[in-house]
Amino acid sequence: MLPADHRPTPLCGPRLGAALLLLLLPAACAQGPAGEGCSQNTNRSCEECLRNVSCLWCNTNKACLDYPVRKILPPASLCQLSSARWGVCWVNFEALIITMSVMGGSVLLGIAICCCCCCRQRKKSRRLDKSDERAVREQEERRVRQEERRAEMKSRHDEIRKKYGLFKEQNPYEKF
Template sequence: MMDLRFFLPVSLLAFGLATVFAQTSAPGRACEEKNGTTCEECLNNVTCLWCITTKTCVTYPVKTILPPHALCPLNNARWGLCWMNFQTLIITLGVLGGVIIIALLVCMFCCCKCENLGAKRFEARKQRQANKTKTKRDERKAEMKERHDEIRKKYGLSGQNPYSKFS
């Protein structure tokens, strides 16, 4: 078991490093070699960016999050899909991310609120049961006292208790 705990993180780290080195060790001109081709051929490589206005295939500038306007305007840049411009892609991903975050917050709020409502319902039910039990107990107590009083009357013991002076 100890070997598995050690092996899994090490293998994941090695796989990650191999992936990074494989991407960075590839020649930087791979995208530029596809300049005379189509958008589909350019975007077969994930690191490439296609610019419609200049019909060039360039390596995606990973140091900047968004490609600079001098390289290609966002509404003319294509990355991943030829039919969707980069600006639309960014807006769509931003909106989807926002919707997911809002949905998670709403779910967390509703779950916490529903959990509290469930606890309140549970407490109210327990309180009702306790009240019913107390009412039944008081009724039984009153019935027993009435029965005892009837028995005392029957046998003439309805007078004052002779031991009440000592208490």
């Protein structure tokens, strides 16, 4: 539960991208000076504490603590999520969790929508291919039947012409 006077931290613009980038960097690549403990920065400032990426700042008691590496989120006994800071001082863990879950859900939803659209497009193209093939096949069948009918009609007409003597035989002595 959030306290009644709690205001959400504004998360927008280039600050969010920078914060997320800092949060996603592995702790090993940005360690502070060797041997520096997080507890040395207790009762100082958040910025000083978070110079070492393996440290966690708790706003409620101004304590600089070692980040619990074995757990993804710090336990409530260590520090409340609304007052825990890691990476940058202006992003608390609650806002981070909400932002990352919304972004992750949006990405998954976008991927799902793209997959559905691609599958529909493929089905439509397959249907069109099948219907095009069917139309070409039917057209060819019609053309063959029409040629058969023409040949049949021509033979009937030739028989009728022969019967009534109207059939013109080709004269072998015609002018070329």
